[in-house]
Amino acid sequence: MKCNFCTKPAVITQLYSGRSLCKTHFLKLTNDRIRKNITINKLFTPKNKIAIEVSGDVKSIVVCQFLKEFSKRMPFELYAVTGNAQAKKILKKIGIPVKARKSKGSKFVTSETLDDIIEANLFNLLKGKSKTRESIKILKDVPAEEIKLYAKLNKFEFVKTVKSEKKGLLQAIQDNIKQMEKKHPGTKFAMNKSFKNLNKIL
Numbered sequence: 294m295k296c297n298f299c300t301k302p303a304v305i306t307q308l309y310s311g312r313s314l315c316k317t318h319f320l321k322l323t324n325d326r327i328r329k330n331i332t333i334n335k336l337f338t339p340k341n342k343i344a345i346e347v348s349g350d351v352k353s354i355v356v357c358q359f360l361k362e363f364s365k366r367m368p369f370e371l372y373a374v375t376g377n378a379q380a381k382k383i384l385k386k387i388g389i390p391v392k393a394r395k396s397k398g399s400k401f402v403t404s405e406t407l408d409d410i411i412e413a414n415l416f417n418l419l420k421g422k423s424k425t426r427e428s429i430k431i432l433k434d435v436p437a438e439e440i441k442l443y444a445k446l447n448k449f450e451f452v453k454t455v456k457s458e459k460k461g462l463l464q465a466i467q468d469n470i471k472q473m474e475k476k477h478p479g480t481k482f483a484m485n486k487s488f489k490n491l492n493k494i495l
């Protein structure tokens with residue numbers, strides 16, 4: 294399989310978009326997707342204080358690496374909040390200072406992907422709850438498996454032992470969404486759009 298944009302071999306075929314992408318184009322399009330969310334939604338302004346919640350897992354490290362790179366174009370104060378010793382070592386290499394807790398006036402960034410957001414919304418819907426956690430979610434438009442591939446292709450170091458545990462209803466929701474997406478590619482993006490519209494109405 295070849296990339297849709299050049300002649301290089303594809304590293305991924307996005308069934309929902311019908312596109313196959315090589316490493317270069319996959320990374321470029323993923324960067325564009327995250328950057329678009331930040332700029333269109335005006336998530337940050339220069340001189341912002343930005344606190345990143347870091348568990349050390351692959352998603353939180355992608356957030357750190359992305360924002361470190363992004364801070365070269367838009368100067369803001371960046372720091373991580375973590376208690377994980379291994380994560381602290383990785384953050385030192387990336388060049389992001391660590392604080393024990395979020396300081397006042399900081400914008401709080403978490404690492405939920407498209408999958409996490411749909412799962413949380415569906416969970417709330419089934420449980421009769423309304424709100425998800427207030428935070429800035431820069432990875433919200435990217436499927437979880439693409440974040441993993443993004444980290445792998447960039448050779449990012451992360452804490453492998455940290456896994457988000459899912460139990461009971463949340464696990465069932467995750468399994469069902471996975472199956473639906475497999476049979477009907479694009480379901481996840483469609484669900485996300487529906488939840489956004491629902492949130493506007495409610």
Ligand SMILES: [Zn+2]
Binds near residue numbers: 297299301
């Ligand atoms: Zn390409």
